[in-house]
Amino acid sequence: MRDDLTRDDLTREVSDAAETAAGADPGDTPAGRRRRARRGEGDRLRAEIVDAASKLLAATGEVGELSLRAVAREVGVAATSIYLHFRNLDELVLAVKIRYFAEFGEALEAAARAGGDVPLARARARARAYVQYGMRHPGRYRAMFTSETLPPHLVPSVLYVGVEVFDAVRNEIAAVVGPGVDARMLAIHVWTALHGMVTL
Numbered sequence: 001m002r003d004d005l006t007r008d009d010l011t012r013e014v015s016d017a018a019e020t021a022a023g024a025d026p027g028d029t030p031a032g033r034r035r036r037a038r039r040g041e042g043d044r045l046r047a048e049i050v051d052a053a054s055k056l057l058a059a060t061g062e063v064g065e066l067s068l069r070a071v072a073r074e075v076g077v078a079a080t081s082i083y084l085h086f087r088n089l090d091e092l093v094l095a096v097k098i099r100y101f102a103e104f105g106e107a108l109e110a111a112a113r114a115g116g117d118v119p120l121a122r123a124r125a126r127a128r129a130y131v132q133y134g135m136r137h138p139g140r141y142r143a144m145f146t147s148e149t150l151p152p153h154l155v156p157s158v159l160y161v162g163v164e165v166f167d168a169v170r171n172e173i174a175a176v177v178g179p180g181v182d183a184r185m186l187a188i189h190v191w192t193a194l195h196g197m198v199t200l
Contacts, residue, residue, distance in 0.1 A: 046085040048075050053096045054140075061142030063093055100144045105165040107133050112172060119175035126172055127194060134198030141198060166191060 052074035056066055068089055072079040086092040108129045115125030134141040144162075169191060174183035 061139035
């Protein structure tokens with residue numbers, strides 16, 4: 001292998017090799033097959049892979065049913081191309097979960113801002129946004145809160161993102177109840193109640 005190969009070059013060569021092994025001409029671009037990545041397009045391919053996995057997970061919420069082959073088919077690349085961006089399915093699922101939690105947090109933040117400056121109104125708006133997100137995106141919500149397929153060393157990465165969202169809820173509640181009240185414990189009760197409303 002040449003020493004000057006970039007990741008994008010490697011992406012193209014791996015895709016070509018996989019297609020050639022399957023009996024296809026690497027230069028062919030039949031319907032449903034993504035054209036070969038050009039130099040500098042590796043990051044875009046990674047984003048497309050996460051987009052595809054996100055779409056598939058959002059449809060079912062079943063992490064255990066996701067496969068790299070299905071993701072590759074959705075993107076239109078050889079399954080081997082995914083390994084240039086994610087070492088395994090676990091890392092891809094992690095990237096999707098992080099995206100979901102970020103979107104979830106943004107939805108709650110937007111609701112709180114729209115709620116104005118009164119702490120109680122902001123807390124109520126955030127709570128409504130929590131339930132609305134879960135009800136409107138059941139597949140995403142289910143995938144967010146399952147640890148299925150994630151090995152222990154990757155779980156903290158998801159928990160960190162989830163904790164940021166929880167901490168924002170806790171801070172909102174702390175502003176409502178003031179000092180002298182265990183805002184964290186109250187936030188846990190509120191979070192649990194909202195989670196129950198979505199999942200039951």
